[in-house]
Amino acid sequence: MILLETTRLLFRTHEARDENDFVVMRTDPEVRRYVGGAPWPLEKARSRFRNEYLGKPTATYGLWATVLKEQNRYIGCCGLRRAETEEAAFLAYYIARPFWGRGLASEASRAFIRFAFESLRLPRLLADVERGNKASEHILEKFRFKLARQEELPGSGRIICYYELWKDDWKENGASRTEGVVGA
Numbered sequence: 001m002i003l004l005e006t007t008r009l010l011f012r013t014h015e016a017r018d019e020n021d022f023v024v025m026r027t028d029p030e031v032r033r034y035v036g037g038a039p040w041p042l043e044k045a046r047s048r049f050r051n052e053y054l055g056k057p058t059a060t061y062g063l064w065a066t067v068l069k070e071q072n073r074y075i076g077c078c079g080l081r082r083a084e085t086e087e088a089a090f091l092a093y094y095i096a097r098p099f100w101g102r103g104l105a106s107e108a109s110r111a112f113i114r115f116a117f118e119s120l121r122l123p124r125l126l127a128d129v130e131r132g133n134k135a136s137e138h139i140l141e142k143f144r145f146k147l148a149r150q151e152e153l154p155g156s157g158r159i160i161c162y163y164e165l166w167k168d169d170w171k172e173n174g175a176s177r178t179e180g181v182v183g184a
């Protein structure tokens, strides 16, 4: 199933052919640096793919296989995670290292923010980012997410920054333009 498309990306259910690219991404120490800190061992990456990603998501929430259309290639996973409250969701994005710095996470974020506010009619989006993840912080700030609170993970020295974006602030930003989204 395809959930959304943008100019360069499409977001679909994970398929068996995504496994190798998924495993390479999740065993990459640079990708894991601010999301847990350590790369997944190979076997963990394979079993997580088969048990938690393959055939998923099938509707709305979850991390969608993110495909670079011009290469028909799996380059990461992006989407919305359910929040404890029905009135919000977490924006999330993982892009494989060879594809960093091309504006792809921003393009995915723009599409999911629009989907959350316009299709799901959520009033608020959330995001959690480890302090120091400058690229991710920059993306959130670009879309006008505001830092709501910070919390240290006990005993780890790692600080998690919790961001939020209210629909009204997104509209004020003019970011609700349909630019980049070609289907939903």
Ligand SMILES: CC(C)(COP(=O)(O)OP(=O)(O)OC[C@H]1O[C@@H](n2cnc3c(N)ncnc32)[C@H](O)[C@@H]1OP(=O)(O)O)[C@@H](O)C(=O)NCCC(=O)NCCS
Residues within 6 Å of the ligand: 030, 031, 032, 034, 035, 093, 094, 095, 096, 099, 100, 101, 102, 103, 104, 105, 106, 107, 128, 129, 130, 133, 134, 135, 136, 138, 139, 142
């Ligand atoms: C974070 C991540 C998704 C960014 O993906 P990306 O496709 O390279 O991001 P984009 O190219 O859309 O945008 C990155 C922006 O951050 C900026 N940036 C990158 N590194 C930066 C740094 N060290 N300091 C400040 N800004 C930085 C870029 O210049 C770009 O800004 P621009 O849009 O104004 O040009 C990617 O690095 C990734 O998947 N990391 C591993 C997983 C992860 O950390 N996910 C996020 C969890 S919160």
